Amino acid sequence: MIFWIKLAFKNIFRNKQRTFLTLLPIIFGVTLLIVMFSLLDGLNRDSIDNLINYESATLKIVSKNFSIYDKKIDINRVGFLVPDEITEFLKNSKMVESFTPEIIFTGNLSDGINRLPVIVKGIDFSSFKKTFKTLEKTYPKIDDFENGEILIGNDVLKYLEINYDSTFIIQSRTSGGTFDAFDVKLLGVISTGNPNIDRATTYVDIDQARNFLHIGRKVSNISIKLKKETSLYDFMKSFEKVLSKYPDLKLVTWEDFAVEIKAIDSAKRYSSSILIFVFLLIGGVGIANTILLSIYERYKEIGTMRAMGAPNNVILKMFLFEGATIGFLGSFIGMVLGGLISLYLYKIGLDFSSVIKDIDIGYPIKNIFRGSFDIISILKSGLFGTFVGIIASFYPARRAIKENIIRILK
Amino acid sequence: MQDVRVENIVKDYKVGDITVRALNSISLVIKKGSFISVAGPSGSGKTTLLNIIGCLDKPTSGEIFFDDEKISGYDDNMLTYFRNQNIGFIFQDFNLIPVLTVYENVEFSLAINPKFRKNHKKLVEEMLDMVGILELRNRFPKELSGGQKQRVAIARALVKKPILVLADEPTANLDSENAKNVMEIMKKMNRDLNTTFIFSTHDKLVMDYADDIIHLRDGKILQKV
Numbered sequence: 001m002i003f004w005i006k007l008a009f010k011n012i013f014r015n016k017q018r019t020f021l022t023l024l025p026i027i028f029g030v031t032l033l034i035v036m037f038s039l040l041d042g043l044n045r046d047s048i049d050n051l052i053n054y055e056s057a058t059l060k061i062v063s064k065n066f067s068i069y070d071k072k073i074d075i076n077r078v079g080f081l082v083p084d085e086i087t088e089f090l091k092n093s094k095m096v097e098s099f100t101p102e103i104i105f106t107g108n109l110s111d112g113i114n115r116l117p118v119i120v121k122g123i124d125f126s127s128f129k130k131t132f133k134t135l136e137k138t139y140p141k142i143d144d145f146e147n148g149e150i151l152i153g154n155d156v157l158k159y160l161e162i163n164y165d166s167t168f169i170i171q172s173r174t175s176g177g178t179f180d181a182f183d184v185k186l187l188g189v190i191s192t193g194n195p196n197i198d199r200a201t202t203y204v205d206i207d208q209a210r211n212f213l214h215i216g217r218k219v220s221n222i223s224i225k226l227k228k229e230t231s232l233y234d235f236m237k238s239f240e241k242v243l244s245k246y247p248d249l250k251l252v253t254w255e256d257f258a259v260e261i262k263a264i265d266s267a268k269r270y271s272s273s274i275l276i277f278v279f280l281l282i283g284g285v286g287i288a289n290t291i292l293l294s295i296y297e298r299y300k301e302i303g304t305m306r307a308m309g310a311p312n313n314v315i316l317k318m319f320l321f322e323g324a325t326i327g328f329l330g331s332f333i334g335m336v337l338g339g340l341i342s343l344y345l346y347k348i349g350l351d352f353s354s355v356i357k358d359i360d361i362g363y364p365i366k367n368i369f370r371g372s373f374d375i376i377s378i379l380k381s382g383l384f385g386t387f388v389g390i391i392a393s394f395y396p397a398r399r400a401i402k403e404n405i406i407r408i409l410k
Numbered sequence: 411m412q413d414v415r416v417e418n419i420v421k422d423y424k425v426g427d428i429t430v431r432a433l434n435s436i437s438l439v440i441k442k443g444s445f446i447s448v449a450g451p452s453g454s455g456k457t458t459l460l461n462i463i464g465c466l467d468k469p470t471s472g473e474i475f476f477d478d479e480k481i482s483g484y485d486d487n488m489l490t491y492f493r494n495q496n497i498g499f500i501f502q503d504f505n506l507i508p509v510l511t512v513y514e515n516v517e518f519s520l521a522i523n524p525k526f527r528k529n530h531k532k533l534v535e536e537m538l539d540m541v542g543i544l545e546l547r548n549r550f551p552k553e554l555s556g557g558q559k560q561r562v563a564i565a566r567a568l569v570k571k572p573i574l575v576l577a578d579e580p581t582a583n584l585d586s587e588n589a590k591n592v593m594e595i596m597k598k599m600n601r602d603l604n605t606t607f608i609f610s611t612h613d614k615l616v617m618d619y620a621d622d623i624i625h626l627r628d629g630k631i632l633q634k635v
Contacts (some may be wrong), residue, residue, distance in 0.1 A: 003521045005513075304505040305465055308546035308566075309494025310522040311487070405466050409501075 008321035011294065013327075015035055022283075023330040024288040029279035030334025030385045031341070034378055035130040036272045038342035038371035040265060042349075047261045047363045048254070050194040053133040056257040057100075057223035058232065060087065063248050066221070068257055073119075075105050077351060083374075089242045090222070095230040098130035101219040102268035103209040107172030109152070109202060111160045118156065119201045121172060122209025131225045136195065147208045150184035153198040154191040162186060166299040170204070175215050182212050193367055220321055261363060280385070284392035291319055292396040302400050303409035312401040319397035320390050328391015339378050347369025370396050414463060414574060419472035421458050421629075432458040433469070440536055442573070443604040445597060446622035447611055454626040463608060464497055464576040465489040468603065475616040476573070492623055494523055494569040498567030500596075500609075501576035502558040506551040506566075512538065513547040516565045518546040523570050540602070541595050541604040557588030561595060575599075577609035581616050592617045 012019050052058060063078045082101065090099045103122035108115045125145035130136045135142065138151060145151070150168060160168075171181040184204060192198055210216065226235055232253055243249060293304065302315060349370035421433040428520055433455045440446055448456045461467040463474065465481060468489075472503040474482045498519075498544040506515050516534045520526040526533065532553075538544040552561055560580060567575050577596065581589035597619050600607050616624050 003517065009511070014509060087412075222546065300503075300505060301507055304499070304501065304507075305518070305522070307464070307493065307499050308519055309490055309492075309497070311490055312492065314522050387530070406461055408465075409505075 004318060005322050005325070007318065007391070009130045009313075010324045011298075012290075012322050012325055014294070018290055018293070019326065022286040022326055023333065023334045024280055025283035026327060026330025026385050026388070027337065028332045028355075029276055029283050029388075030180035030331045030381050031338040032279060033276045033384070034335065034338025035341045035345070035371070037269075037275060037377060037381075038338075038345055038367060038373065040269055040272065041374065041377070042345060043363050043365060044261065044265045045372060046365050047265075048258055050192070050263065050365060051114050051257055052254045054192045054197050056252075056254040058226040059224050059235075059251050060245055061222040061224070061249055062220075062252055064248050065253070066250070068259070069410040070250060072158075072266055073104055073106050073215055073217070075220065076102070076216055078220055079175075079215050081216075081218055082222060082377045084245055086222070086240060086249075089239065090224065090371065092136070093235070093238065095226055095235045095238065095283075097225040097227045099128060099222055100124055100127035100131040101206060101222040102128075102213070102221050102223055103213065103218075104207070104220040105172055105207055105213060107170050109156065109160070110168065110169045110171065111162060112169070114160050115171075116156060117160050117200070118152075118170075120172065120200060120209065120238055123203050123205050124208040126207045131223050134190060134192060134203070137192045145187065145203075146186055147205050149205065151185040151188050151190050151203040154203050154393055155199040156202070158191060170202070170212075172212070175213050180212065181307050182208070193365065195365070199343065219244070228275065248309040254328055260279040262301065263289045264363065280388050281403070283327075283385070284388045287323050287389050288391040288396055289395040291323055292399065294322070294398045299403070299408040301404075303405050306405050307409060315401050316394075319393050321401055323389040323391075323393020323397070324386050327386040327392070328382075331385025332390070334385060335378050336383065339373075339375075342371050342373045342378065346373035347368070413442055413475075413477060414608075415473075415475040416440075416463065417470045417473045417475070419459075419462060419474070421455075421462060422429070432629050433462070434628075436472070438624065438629060438631065440503075440608060442521050442606055443600070444606055445585065445600045445619065445621045445625045446551060446606075446608045447610060447617045447621050448626060449611060449617055450587045450626035451612075453628075455629040456545045456626055458629075459626065460576050460578050460610055464499065465493050483604060494572045495525065495570075498570065498572040498575040499577060500560070500563045500580045501565050502579040502582045503549070504563045504583075505558075506550050506559055506562055507512075511548050511550055512543060512554070512562050515551070515562055516569050518571050519566045526570065533569055534565075539567040540568075540599070541565045555588070555589055556584050561589070564592070564595055564599065568603065568605065571603070572605060574606045576606065576609065579612070581611065581613060586615065589613065591618060600627070 017351060063080045065077045090096050101124060105120050107118060107120050109118045166186045168179050168184050168186065170184060174180050190197060226232065236251060243251065303314060348366040351368050353367040416438050419433050419436040420431065423430045423432055425529055436459060448576055450456050456551065458467065462469050469482060473480055476496065485491060501618060507518065507611050510518065516537060517530050520530045520533060534543060538547055543561050546554065546558060554562065572609055582593055584592060593616055596607055601604060612615060
């Protein structure tokens, strides 16, 4: 084996310039493969983190009328009273880290001059802080949240005229169907990096929301954060018995909320794969061409080997080794480059905030795109490049064993 | 005993619509350990005969036997295996692999031979020593003279201990001094290893080394000396 690997190395460096040019698309393809998938994995990971940390929690108890696709939030349809049994279960469950009620409705936020459509969330400060990371991202830092105060996403600020201690008006329809409004004082701004929060969400105290909507003790959902080591499936199974007593309620998990993220992710992976496939195809054609040229140049040598009794599989093996070596070398360089870029993306990331601005890219991420650094994925990409080399050299290698020995010896 | 027996070999080539007979009813027996020269002018069929005996080409009709083993009916894979195990080749242009050192060129012959899985180093060095180029083992072909290259080719052909070595005009690209040296080495190997050698040549001096000379003309044996 060592003899053949050594021979393959020696053969591919007979024409260094040609080998270098052949390596380029493989290097580029493998680097791109690693970087693209690092970025997509990172975006996917951060999107899901942003979703769980700021929007969905691990799962929610909602009304059976609730739909994640329903953009119009009607509190009369989706609001429900939380049964004491459920509250007790959640308090006592060893799998639950924390849970918090939310009241969600749509309204207009006005500074007296400008008016913006926003999502208003009524939250219980202490339990919300334990369940979501949103309140860790406020400016200034806040320790409590009182009636008559509001937190707003930092992108909302761009459209409003504000000063410190500004007062806003929130207008919305109450549960009775009439329009009403209430005043709130700006407590702080929230900058989570999740555009769904930063661009359109405001937070008020849950009691203020209840009073405004006239919904008594009703909530829009109970958001639940499970302990780290807990499996979603195990919790749902343990909760099944209690929940089955309340047919008007159901569970939705973060995975249900992530359907759109996953669809966008797979679409982007698909389109990236096509691009990378094209590069690796060019690389493969380059390898095939190099091996074919090499065979034409070495016809007499191949004839000599075959005359000496080298079986067809040995000749095939020799050229497949050469293709694999070119593929491996290109992949190795690509792995190093791709690995370094992935590491940079993982540790530092790329700041796209000035490019993205208000554009919806489909992921709940803005500002900094971070990649992932997965050594197994990098190694797989390298193996893939080597595999391309072997496949690409198969056809030309067959040429070497098909030719008549007497003819190629002349 | 490993005699080579050729019976009524005919070889026709198609050149366009015309059939050219390169060998016409050739029959001969070559005894094990003999040192045979095939002589004749260009186009007389020397190379074709060597190619057929060397299992590189198949006759149009006729039979070839190595002892009693009839090899003329073998398919390509069987012929490849037969060459691998039993036949060594020495070419006029040496046909060394330029990226391999002297040692590696000789080792190649063992690397493709399933009989020799181990002890390559010992066998190769012994053979390089026998042909007098052990000290050149790490050189590449481009660093060798013509005579040295042909010695490498001889070592490569003989390292696997074949029963027959075929040499197509082995001295054609060498000056007379080197040609003489190469022939002496071939003769020494023939004597020491009892390997059968068949070589083609135009050169009278080279023919003088042969035990027997087969003269060919127009694809027929003109004379056997």
